Amino acid sequence: MTFFPRVMRAIALGTCMIAGVSAQASAAGYPEKPVQIIVPFGAGDALDGTARVIADRLKSALGVPFIVKNIPGAGGGKGTAEANKASHDGYTLLMGSTGALTARPLIKDPGYKTDDFVPIAQLVEAPIGLAVAADSPYKSVKDIVEAAKKSPGSVKYATPGPGSTQHINMEIFAKDEGIKLTHIGGRGGKGAVVKAMSGEVDFVFVGASNYTSLAKAGKLRVLGVAAKDRLPFLPDVPTFKEQGYDFNVAVWFGLLTNKGAPDEVVEKLRKVVAEIANTDKTRELYKKFNLNEAFLDGPDFQKEIDANVAKHGEVLKEIGLIK
Template sequence: MKKFCLALAVLAVAHGGAHAAGYPEQTITVVVPFSAGGGADNAARIIAQGLSQVSGQSVVVDNRAGASGSIGATYVARAKPDGYTVLYDASSFAINPALRKLPYDPAQDFIPVSQAIRVPNILVAAPASPYNTLSDYVRVAQAQPGKHTYASYGPGSLAQMAGELLRIGAKIDTVHVPYKGGAPAIVDVMGGQVDVYFANAASSLNYVKAGKLKALAVSSRERMPELPNVPTVRESGVKDFEVEEWNGFFVPAGTSPAIVARLQELVQKSLALPATKSGLEKLGLTPVGSNAAQFSGFVAAERARWAQVVKTNHITAD
């Protein structure tokens, strides 16, 4: 009986290895759990073109927006673990567990494959806005508590976390206005319906350069090379403020290690392509391309970090 079980185990491993050896053999669907035109979507489409090139298969992006990414994540968690349905998620993947009850367990139902990019957020306002600096916004918000707004691409998103950290650090009482994605948030900020928005650079940098959005500050520790004259939030007077968004690839739990390794390799090759690198860098994004073990540790640390921030600052997914 033991010999029989051992034979079955060896056969299963061999079958899995043989299956992974030909991967991918069909179209890969990359599920982006945010709206088309947002930061994660823009980055995913650039990387998907590279993935198609290095894999020899079609790679399509499927937007499944809502609930700060959890709708799309739920879809992938329930997908067949064969490497053909892949999640391309953002920092909210690590924030959601601290704010809401989810229909999946991010630590148990997914395998992190590779961190694709990291990027600061840009605090933007409408071109016609009276705010030319973060200090302008803070001064007015302090004088008129509860009357000024900040947008996010969904409750529990990194944009909300950045807005809440600014609210606490600058001692202002502002109102959170959540959207179902970055694209509609940007539209309303441009139109002046919402005062400011910590926008992902991938969705906002080109608008800033074109004069369609006004950049007040950037969320990273250092200034962005693409916007050398825009100060950081820390430089603008909010002590210890540092927020950077990240995007990465995940597959459903149960995906074979061989397929995970192969997909990781393909992501890294895509990010190394000159066209991919230049496309991302034009949006202010820094390619990363970590391995699965590195990304797993990074995601676990991010979950712990944001859980502590949410608890300490009493942040809710309103």
């Protein structure tokens, strides 16, 4: 009976030693083998686009393949949890996004905590805008706020899903304005757009890249973007701020790796990613995907994450997603 545990212990010890040696070796010459980037959303998503742009550029810079792996599900929770399980050697990177990293772990343990990852860099922001169907009676954000004041709960809106950054922030807006809105999940950004166009909801609040061409064709009317400045690809749309509402929502995407990865590896990644992000080639690729460049280095990205966690904690309690 004692044989089995002893063998197991020997195997475990051996594995640890090999792992320890390889971790040391890998820190110096990183990267020596392909690196995987886990994207916790489906292929074709804006986050996926960012990851593929960066993977392509990292491969050129560091000479090993950077493989993008999509693990969608649980609002980004499933893929992020898998990244957390990977070995902490810098050979697994996570394409992190606001909701999965700073809201999901507050609702229920998804298999990781908000501080399980070391930030490498924030890369882009996907600007969020409020849009209505072409035949909607609403012409401005103010029209919507007033309609909701008149009849609380009667104005309905769609976001990618409950607990998403878009949902949480629209609830923050509603709270600040003292109004009550009814939320309906669209099972994804494009699904939410369809709900506005079919008349099921009064407005949609999702990433503007989801409906840029529809807006240009006049099939949707964008009433406001929740960004500091007007968007280059929707120059006629005023910001919320221009309409008298102090409301900025940024869904950010950034690269992280597991806590415990060797410091040298993290530093090397931070340096290389900063160089890559600051090139015309990368900017050109971002532009094609309608993404806004928003580079933050590791320490600043960490501050952004911490600020989001604090804010989301409060709102999630108020809308009943944290008990």
